Amino acid sequence: MRTNIFHIVFIFSCVLGTFTPALAQDGKAKNIQLNAEKQNNITQKPLPKVPQDSIPVTDTIPVKKNAPLDAIVKKSAKDYEKVNLKKSELTLYNEAHLIYKDIDLTAGIIVFNFDKDEVYAGRIKDSLGNYTQRPVFKQGQNIVEPDSIRFNTKTKKALVWNSRTTQQDFKIKAEVSKRVNDSVYYMQKARLTTSEDIDNPEYYFNIQKVKFVPGEKVVAGVTNMVIADVPTPLGLPFGYFPITSNAVSGFIIPSFGDTNNRGYFIQNGGYYFAINDHVDLTVLGDYYTNGSWATRFESSYGKRYRYNGRVNIRFENIILGERGFPDYSKTRNYNIQWSHAQDQKANPYSKFSASVNMGSSQYFRNSLNMANIGASLNNTLSSSINYNKRFTTVPEVNLSITATHSQNTNTKRIDMTLPTVQASVDRIYPFAKRDESKRGIIKNINLQYNFNAQNKYTTSDSLFFSPTMFKDQGKTGFSHNIPLSTNFKIFKHFSVSASANYNEVWQLNTIRKYYDSQSNKVVDENINGFEAYRTYNLNTSIGTTFYGTFNFGKEKRIQAIRHTVRPSISYMYTPSFEQYYDTYALDASGTNYGDYTKFQGGLYGVPSLNQASNVGINIGNSFEAKVRDDEKGESKKVMLLNSLNIQTTYNLAADSLKLAPLRIVGGTALFNNKLNVNFGTTLDPYAIDNAGRRIDKWNIDNGGSLFRMTSANLTLGYSLSSRDLKADGKENLENLNAANGGRPDDLFGRAIDMADQRKSLFNKQSEENTSELYNLDIPWDIQFAYSLTYANTNRESRIVTNSLMVNGNLDITPRWKVGASTGYDFANKGVTFTQLRFERDLLSWRMSFNWVPIGFNSSWGFFIGIKSGALSDIKWDKRSLPEQRLR
Incomplete structure (x- = not known):
C-alpha cells in the first residue's frame, strides 16, 4: 500500500509538471492560458498502470470536480507561480500580474481561487521589512x-482596504x-481631495460614510474639511459631488462684496448649460x-478637425450716485467678442476665420467685472471676418470676402465695411509658354487682374447699427x-523693373459743390448714381x-566689418486727369473759384489733378562684423545694424518745393536679440517762414x-530673464490683455477676469526644481520699453513723448512669485x-494678491481658492474695485 501510494504521488507530480512550471525559479515572466478544456483534462486524465498490491486501494475522500474557468487567464510573476489543484488556487509572488476577463491586476502577491471565483491581492515585504x-x-x-483587495469575479463584489482611486479631478482614499x-x-x-498626493494631501474632506458611483457621483454623509491635517469648523451634514466624463449643466455660485459708490453686490452668479x-x-x-446690473453670455464651440471658436x-x-443729485449718472456699456478658427x-x-472685438468705446474703462488696463489704454478696437476661396483653374483665381470694423475709443468714430x-x-x-523659362524682357512680361469692391460705413458710437447709419452714412465703390x-x-x-498700371474706379456716391447764397457758405451735396473714372501711371x-x-x-578681436549697400533709383510718371475736375465759387464775389472733383470722399481716392514726374532715391545699408570667438577658436558673424534706409523723391513737374524731405529709418537687435532698437528722423532741406509754412528756399x-530736423523717434525694447526667454517666447495661449484689445505683454499690468480668478497672474514656466527653496538659480524675467519722440515742424522744438515702462517677475521660491509693472513719463513728469x-x-490651492497703489x-x-474646476466655488474673494467715474 505504501509503495503504491509512493508511485501514485510520484506519477501525479510528473503529470502536474507537464501542465505548469511549478516552483519556477528562472525569474522570467510566463503567460499560460488556462481554460475549461485543459482543466477538465487534468482532473479526468487516467493514471498510468502500475503494479497492483494484493490489498485493493480505496480512497475514502470523494474526488471533487473542479469548476471550469470561463475565460483565458494570463499570468506572470518574478519569483514563482504555483498551482494547487487540491485547493484550486493559483499563487503568484513578487511583481505578480494577472489578467482575467476585464480585470487587470498587479500586486506583490496574488491568490486566485478557481472554485470560489475569488482573487486576493496584497503587498509583500522587502528585505528591510x-x-x-x-x-x-x-x-x-x-x-x-x-x-489589499479581495474580489469575486462572478458576483463582482469586493472588499478593499485603504483603497485609492481617481475620478477626474477627485482622488478618494478609504x-x-x-x-x-x-x-x-x-x-x-x-478622504476626498483634489491634491496630487493622496496619502499626504494639503487638504481633504473627511467623510465617515460614502456611496461612490464611478463616473457619476459621490454621495457623502457627515463631511468635515481638513486643512494641513487640522480639522476646520467648516462642515456639512451631507455632501454631493458630481463626477462625470461629460459636461453637466449646473448653477454657478456667485461672490459677494461691497463698493463705496455702488453698494453691496452679488457678482458672477449664473448657470452653465452643457448643450x-x-x-x-x-x-x-x-x-x-444701487441698481447697477450686468449680464454676460460666454460660449465655446468646436468640432474636431473642422473648427473651434468662442463667443463672449x-x-x-x-x-x-443717487437719482436727483448732481453726481448722478447712468450709462449702458456692451462688448461683443467672437473668435473662430478653421482647422487646416x-x-x-477655402477658409473661414473671425476675430471680432466691438462695443461701447468706454467699456473697458468702466467695466464692472474686468480690470484690464492694457485694453482701457488702447485707443482702437478692431474686428475682421474673412472667407477665402481658391479656385484651381489655369490661371488660378483667389476670392476673398471680408467684413471689417475699426473703432476709435477716444473720438468714438467707427469705420465698418460690409x-x-x-x-x-x-x-x-502672354509671351512665354507655360513650362518655359521666363527670361528676357519680352518673355518676362506678365499681367494680373485685381478686383476690389467695398461697402463702407462711417458713423459714431451712438449711431452704430442704427437706421441712420445704413441710410445716410454708407459709401459703395468698385x-x-x-x-x-x-x-x-x-x-x-x-536689376531693372518696369511696370504700367491701369486703374478704373466705379462709385455709386459722388458730390456736387456749389456756393449757396442763402446760407452764405459752400454746400456739398451728396448724389447717388453710377460714376466712373480711369487713371494710369508708369513706373x-x-x-x-x-x-x-x-x-x-585675424589677430584682432574684431577681424572685419562688412558694409552692404543696396542703392536704387526709381521713376514714376502720373499724368494730369483734369477732365474729372470742375470749379465752384468760393464766395458771392464771383471772382474766387476753386477746383474739385465729384469723386472726393470716395473709397479709392481721387484722380490726380497735377502731373507728377517723380524721381525716387533709396539707399539701403546693413553692417555686420566678423568677431573672433576665443572659446571655440573660430570666427562668427555679428549683426551691427540690420537696416539703415535713406530715401527721398524729386518731382520734376512741380513748380516749387521739388525735393521731398529726407527720411532716415533704421533698426537693429543687440545682445543676442535681447535689445531691439528702432529709430527714425525726417530732414527737410527747405526753410519755413514766420507762419511755419515751407518756402521755396534752401534752409x-x-x-x-543743410537740413532742418522736423521729427525724430527712438524706441527701445529689452527683454532679459534667467532662462533667456525672448519677449515673444512666453506662454500666451489665452492672454486676456491681447484678447480684449490690449498689449500682449505685461507692461501695462496683467488683466484680471473677476469671473475666474483661478487663472495665474504669471506666465507658466517649467519648474525643474520642486524643492521649497532655490539655491542660486532664482527664475526671473524683466522687460523694458522706452519711447522718445521729438517734433520741430514749426520751430517748437519739443519732446512729444518720453516714457519708460518696466515689467518684471521673480520666483522667490518654486511656490512664491512676485511681479510688478510700472513706468515713468518724463515729458509729463x-x-x-x-x-x-x-x-x-x-x-491644490492658489492664493494671489494684486494691488494698483x-x-x-x-x-x-x-x-x-481651489484650482480644480470641480470645486471652484470653494474660495474666498475680497477686492476693492476702481472707483472711476463714467466718462
Missing part, C-alpha cells in the same frame, strides 16, 4: 490602488471599501444694491486694377547691390543748417500705471 508593491486593480476605466457591483461602492472613513459635445453656454450676472457677449447697466485639415481650398470683396487672377505670361510688368538685368549686376526702377569690407587683421541759404502682483502656489484705477484684490 517594508511593505512594497501595492496592488493596482483595473477594470475598464476604473483604477483602484489599495493596500480605510474600508465594499464593492456591491460594477457601479456602486460603499466606503468607510474616506452637447460641441457647444456650451455660460450665463453670468451681477447685481448692485457682455452688457452692463452702470449707475453712480478641414478644407485646403463687406469688402477682393478677387485676383494669377500672373499671366476698383479694377491691371498691372503690367517685367524685369531683367543689364550689365550683369543691375521703372534700377538697383544693384555691392559690398565693402574693412579688414583689421542753408536762410541762415540755417508722472508715474504711469503701476501694478504689484503676488502669488502663492498652494499645490496709485492713479485713477487704484484698487486691490485678494483671492484664495
Whole structure:
C-alpha cells in the first residue's frame, strides 16, 4: 500500500509538471492560458498502470470536480507561480500580474481561487521589512490602488482596504471599501481631495460614510474639511459631488462684496448649460444694491478637425450716485467678442476665420467685472471676418470676402465695411509658354487682374447699427486694377523693373459743390448714381547691390566689418486727369473759384489733378562684423545694424518745393536679440517762414543748417530673464490683455477676469526644481520699453513723448512669485500705471494678491481658492474695485 501510494504521488507530480512550471525559479515572466478544456483534462486524465498490491486501494475522500474557468487567464510573476489543484488556487509572488476577463491586476502577491471565483491581492515585504508593491486593480476605466483587495469575479463584489482611486479631478482614499457591483461602492472613513498626493494631501474632506458611483457621483454623509491635517469648523451634514466624463449643466455660485459708490453686490452668479459635445453656454450676472446690473453670455464651440471658436457677449447697466443729485449718472456699456478658427485639415481650398472685438468705446474703462488696463489704454478696437476661396483653374483665381470694423475709443468714430470683396487672377505670361523659362524682357512680361469692391460705413458710437447709419452714412465703390510688368538685368549686376498700371474706379456716391447764397457758405451735396473714372501711371526702377569690407587683421578681436549697400533709383510718371475736375465759387464775389472733383470722399481716392514726374532715391545699408570667438577658436558673424534706409523723391513737374524731405529709418537687435532698437528722423532741406509754412528756399541759404530736423523717434525694447526667454517666447495661449484689445505683454499690468480668478497672474514656466527653496538659480524675467519722440515742424522744438515702462517677475521660491509693472513719463513728469502682483502656489490651492497703489484705477484684490474646476466655488474673494467715474 505504501509503495503504491509512493508511485501514485510520484506519477501525479510528473503529470502536474507537464501542465505548469511549478516552483519556477528562472525569474522570467510566463503567460499560460488556462481554460475549461485543459482543466477538465487534468482532473479526468487516467493514471498510468502500475503494479497492483494484493490489498485493493480505496480512497475514502470523494474526488471533487473542479469548476471550469470561463475565460483565458494570463499570468506572470518574478519569483514563482504555483498551482494547487487540491485547493484550486493559483499563487503568484513578487511583481505578480494577472489578467482575467476585464480585470487587470498587479500586486506583490496574488491568490486566485478557481472554485470560489475569488482573487486576493496584497503587498509583500522587502528585505528591510517594508511593505512594497501595492496592488493596482483595473477594470475598464476604473483604477483602484489599495493596500489589499479581495474580489469575486462572478458576483463582482469586493472588499478593499485603504483603497485609492481617481475620478477626474477627485482622488478618494478609504480605510474600508465594499464593492456591491460594477457601479456602486460603499466606503468607510474616506478622504476626498483634489491634491496630487493622496496619502499626504494639503487638504481633504473627511467623510465617515460614502456611496461612490464611478463616473457619476459621490454621495457623502457627515463631511468635515481638513486643512494641513487640522480639522476646520467648516462642515456639512451631507455632501454631493458630481463626477462625470461629460459636461453637466449646473448653477454657478456667485461672490459677494461691497463698493463705496455702488453698494453691496452679488457678482458672477449664473448657470452653465452643457448643450452637447460641441457647444456650451455660460450665463453670468451681477447685481448692485444701487441698481447697477450686468449680464454676460460666454460660449465655446468646436468640432474636431473642422473648427473651434468662442463667443463672449457682455452688457452692463452702470449707475453712480443717487437719482436727483448732481453726481448722478447712468450709462449702458456692451462688448461683443467672437473668435473662430478653421482647422487646416478641414478644407485646403477655402477658409473661414473671425476675430471680432466691438462695443461701447468706454467699456473697458468702466467695466464692472474686468480690470484690464492694457485694453482701457488702447485707443482702437478692431474686428475682421474673412472667407477665402481658391479656385484651381489655369490661371488660378483667389476670392476673398471680408467684413471689417475699426473703432476709435477716444473720438468714438467707427469705420465698418460690409463687406469688402477682393478677387485676383494669377500672373499671366502672354509671351512665354507655360513650362518655359521666363527670361528676357519680352518673355518676362506678365499681367494680373485685381478686383476690389467695398461697402463702407462711417458713423459714431451712438449711431452704430442704427437706421441712420445704413441710410445716410454708407459709401459703395468698385476698383479694377491691371498691372503690367517685367524685369531683367543689364550689365550683369543691375536689376531693372518696369511696370504700367491701369486703374478704373466705379462709385455709386459722388458730390456736387456749389456756393449757396442763402446760407452764405459752400454746400456739398451728396448724389447717388453710377460714376466712373480711369487713371494710369508708369513706373521703372534700377538697383544693384555691392559690398565693402574693412579688414583689421585675424589677430584682432574684431577681424572685419562688412558694409552692404543696396542703392536704387526709381521713376514714376502720373499724368494730369483734369477732365474729372470742375470749379465752384468760393464766395458771392464771383471772382474766387476753386477746383474739385465729384469723386472726393470716395473709397479709392481721387484722380490726380497735377502731373507728377517723380524721381525716387533709396539707399539701403546693413553692417555686420566678423568677431573672433576665443572659446571655440573660430570666427562668427555679428549683426551691427540690420537696416539703415535713406530715401527721398524729386518731382520734376512741380513748380516749387521739388525735393521731398529726407527720411532716415533704421533698426537693429543687440545682445543676442535681447535689445531691439528702432529709430527714425525726417530732414527737410527747405526753410519755413514766420507762419511755419515751407518756402521755396534752401534752409542753408536762410541762415540755417543743410537740413532742418522736423521729427525724430527712438524706441527701445529689452527683454532679459534667467532662462533667456525672448519677449515673444512666453506662454500666451489665452492672454486676456491681447484678447480684449490690449498689449500682449505685461507692461501695462496683467488683466484680471473677476469671473475666474483661478487663472495665474504669471506666465507658466517649467519648474525643474520642486524643492521649497532655490539655491542660486532664482527664475526671473524683466522687460523694458522706452519711447522718445521729438517734433520741430514749426520751430517748437519739443519732446512729444518720453516714457519708460518696466515689467518684471521673480520666483522667490518654486511656490512664491512676485511681479510688478510700472513706468515713468518724463515729458509729463508722472508715474504711469503701476501694478504689484503676488502669488502663492498652494499645490491644490492658489492664493494671489494684486494691488494698483496709485492713479485713477487704484484698487486691490485678494483671492484664495481651489484650482480644480470641480470645486471652484470653494474660495474666498475680497477686492476693492476702481472707483472711476463714467466718462
